[in-house]
Amino acid sequence: MSNISAIAIVGVPGSGKTTLAQSICNDDKVELHFEHKIIWACVSDLLSFSDILTRIIESESRGRDSSVSSLKPPHEQLLEEISGKKYLLVLDDLSTNDQFIWDSLRAQLDIGAPGSKILITTRYQNVGKVVATTDNIYKLGSLSDNDALLLFKRFAFSGGEDQEQERIGEDIVSMCENSPLILRMAANHVAQKNNWQQLRVEIWT
Ligand SMILES: Nc1ncnc2c1ncn2[C@@H]1O[C@H](COP(=O)(O)OP(=O)(O)O)[C@@H](O)[C@H]1O
Ligand SMILES: [Mg+2]
Numbered sequence: 001m002s003n004i005s006a007i008a009i010v011g012v013p014g015s016g017k018t019t020l021a022q023s024i025c026n027d028d029k030v031e032l033h034f035e036h037k038i039i040w041a042c043v044s045d046l047l048s049f050s051d052i053l054t055r056i057i058e059s060e061s062r063g064r065d066s067s068v069s070s071l072k073p074p075h076e077q078l079l080e081e082i083s084g085k086k087y088l089l090v091l092d093d094l095s096t097n098d099q100f101i102w103d104s105l106r107a108q109l110d111i112g113a114p115g116s117k118i119l120i121t122t123r124y125q126n127v128g129k130v131v132a133t134t135d136n137i138y139k140l141g142s143l144s145d146n147d148a149l150l151l152f153k154r155f156a157f158s159g160g161e162d163q164e165q166e167r168i169g170e171d172i173v174s175m176c177e178n179s180p181l182i183l184r185m186a187a188n189h190v191a192q193k194n195n196w197q198q199l200r201v202e203i204w205t
Helices: 017-025 028-033 049-062 074-082 099-109 125-131 145-157 163-173 180-191 196-204
Strands: 004-010 038-042 088-092 116-122 137-139
Touching: 004 017, 004 099, 004 125, 017 028, 017 088, 017 116, 038 049, 049 074, 049 088, 049 099, 099 116, 099 125, 116 125, 125 137, 145 163, 145 180, 163 180
Parallel strands: 004 116, 004 137, 038 088, 088 116
Antiparallel strands: none
16 A cells, blocks of 8 residues: 555646645645655656656755765665655656656655655646546646736736726736736736836737
8 A cells, every 4th residue: 555645736837836836835734744854856857767766866865954964875865864754745847657657756755654745747637647646636727817917916016006007907917818927927027117108019019
């Protein structure tokens, strides 16, 4: 019986997967639940078992007190650090849907206490299907119209918009497909502008 289960956050690039995973990891209750053993590994573009495992080992050792040196090989140190502990491992931006790689990773990492979790974020739905059961796949859609406008206004105007800015803001948001990434980029652009007529010309040309 396995002590580890996986959860997948699936969504298009820029939909906020990494941000959501970060806010989960930063939650005090989550930290306590996993006994402060949270490992964050960014695995973008890594497609082999050994590359992904190496990245996990590097990420884990970065979060550890380096004064406690050990002569043991890094791989053994990782296993020692997670052995018997309830830990959370985040694999951010996983791309491989190779079942053999996933099964090998799980087998290596299945030495924690019951309740240990692997949270993966991925842009590919088929990766989510390989790593998690259907109930554990969380599909991140686009924001609601209202949230999209709120996000844009917060970063574009810092809460002090007049009526004309509000109107231009709504026009811009309608072109951003309610994607957090596009909204943030547009808001940053607007925040740096103070010539509104010029901005209007830029948008509509
Ligand atoms: N809920 C949110 N509120 C504000 N900004 C957000 C939110 N979600 C995502 N963002 C911003 O949108 C951009 C893309 O988010 P990110 O988490 O990197 O997306 P993904 O990992 O899906 O590619 C980042 O600049 C991030 O700060
Ligand atoms: Mg990401």
